[in-house]
Amino acid sequence: EAQVTQxxxxxxTVTGKKLTVTCSQNMNHEYMSWYxxxxxxxxxxxxxxxxxxxxxxxxxxxxxxxxxxxxxNFPLILESPxxxxxxxxxxxxxxxxxxTEAFFGQGTRLTVV
Amino acid sequence: QKEVEQNSGPxxxxxxxxxxxxxxxxxxxxxxxxxxxQYSGKSPELIMSIYSNGDKEDGRFTAxxxxxxxxxxxxxxxxxxxxxxTYLCAVKPGNTPLVFGKGTRLSVIx
Numbered sequence: 483e484a485q486v487t488q489x490x491x492x493x494x495t496v497t498g499k500k501l502t503v504t505c506s507q508n509m510n511h512e513y514m515s516w517y518x519x520x521x522x523x524x525x526x527x528x529x530x531x532x533x534x535x536x537x538x539x540x541x542x543x544x545x546x547x548x549x550x551x552x553x554x555n556f557p558l559i560l561e562s563p564x565x566x567x568x569x570x571x572x573x574x575x576x577x578x579x580x581x582t583e584a585f586f587g588q589g590t591r592l593t594v595v
Numbered sequence: 596q597k598e599v600e601q602n603s604g605p606x607x608x609x610x611x612x613x614x615x616x617x618x619x620x621x622x623x624x625x626x627x628x629x630x631x632x633q634y635s636g637k638s639p640e641l642i643m644s645i646y647s648n649g650d651k652e653d654g655r656f657t658a659x660x661x662x663x664x665x666x667x668x669x670x671x672x673x674x675x676x677x678x679x680x681t682y683l684c685a686v687k688p689g690n691t692p693l694v695f696g697k698g699t700r701l702s703v704i705x
Contacts, residue, residue: 524683524698526695530692582629582644584641586640587638588637589638
């Protein structure tokens with residue numbers, strides 16, 4: 483089954499404690515991206531990757547890092563989480579950047595206290 | 596700044612009626628337009644895409660695009676309570692990342 487898998491689904495952490503949210507897709511997609519979704523602000527792109535070792539900033543990259551060492555995986559790293567990063571996070575993938583984000587992961591609800 | 600505007604709603608329609616969801620965008624060079632449906636607490640699901648002016652129908656859904664007016668809409672015929680969700684309009688301005696609207700919440704009343 484074609485899917486984008488995120489882990490964990492829910493996470494409560496404390497300010498400053500480094501964390502990683504994993505994202506994996508099994509469709510051999512080139513393009514992957516991370517979004518955060520907040521009430522009243524909609525979906526905002528954090529980072530995207532057009533292929534292995536190629537990443538770029540989206541609209542709200544501050545406080546986040548990503549890496550793309552393998553085509554299937556695109557982890558999101560919060561080196562020093564802060565309460566304003568409490569949000570619902572989605573990973574998405576598509577065949578290429580020219581296509582739309584056809585597949586979204588299940589989402590990760592992160593709370594930073 | 597590329598923008599996609601939607602009325603946040605809620606838009607309430609009775610069961611069986613036509614729901615009309617609207618979206619405007621700022622980048623005149625945009626070529627690709629999409630509608631996603633998102634149930635509360637779930638991930639967005641792509642339901643329609645449209646690339647040229649006019650209407651595109653898929654089952655109970657019709658997407659309408661007017662590039663001159665920078666306007667895209669989604670019509671849902673014979674609305675069902677299961678259509679109650681937030682509908683996200685998304686626009687792809689050329690070969691750049693997707694830009695999402697903030698979504699319109701639709702409530703179909705049985």
